Amino acid sequence: MIRSSQLPNLSQPVVVPGLDRVWHSLSxxxxxxxxxxxxxxxxxxxxxxTNHGLSQNGIWEANPxxxxxxxxxxxxxxxxxxxxxxxxxxxxxxxxKSIWPQVFxxxxxxxxxxxxxIRC
Numbered sequence: 001m002i003r004s005s006q007l008p009n010l011s012q013p014v015v016v017p018g019l020d021r022v023w024h025s026l027s028x029x030x031x032x033x034x035x036x037x038x039x040x041x042x043x044x045x046x047x048x049x050t051n052h053g054l055s056q057n058g059i060w061e062a063n064p065x066x067x068x069x070x071x072x073x074x075x076x077x078x079x080x081x082x083x084x085x086x087x088x089x090x091x092x093x094x095x096x097k098s099i100w101p102q103v104f105x106x107x108x109x110x111x112x113x114x115x116x117x118i119r120c
Contacts, residue, residue: 021094032093035102040086042109047078049116059119 053059054070061067070077096102 031099035099038106039089039102042113043082045113046109047082049113049120053116053120056120
């Protein structure tokens with residue numbers, strides 16, 4: 001049984017530990033914020049183009065792990081992967097001093113997105 005003293009006080013703001021550090025890291029660097037936005041946009045583009053490509057005849061998912069997720073989760077295959085990736089980025093971004101890792105990830109997703117577009 002849950003007692004009323006165990007319930008969260010909804011009149012107080014919810015504090016997520018470490019979120020202030022992530023926000024400070026992103027807001028302190030407009031370049032990091034912009035690169036993060038590009039990574040998130042490319043994640044969405046990957047999902048859209050992958051789903052569109054899979055609706056075409058003769059196109060299949062080459063990544064066996066993603067194919068397994070697709071078989072179990074159907075149209076929501078992308079939710080655990082993409083949300084986990086964004087959370088991972090939010091955790092590591094405050095620790096990254098240089099922008100090259102983000103640029104590298106953007107490059108990878110541009111290749112993936114381009115491949116999806118070519119195959120559609």
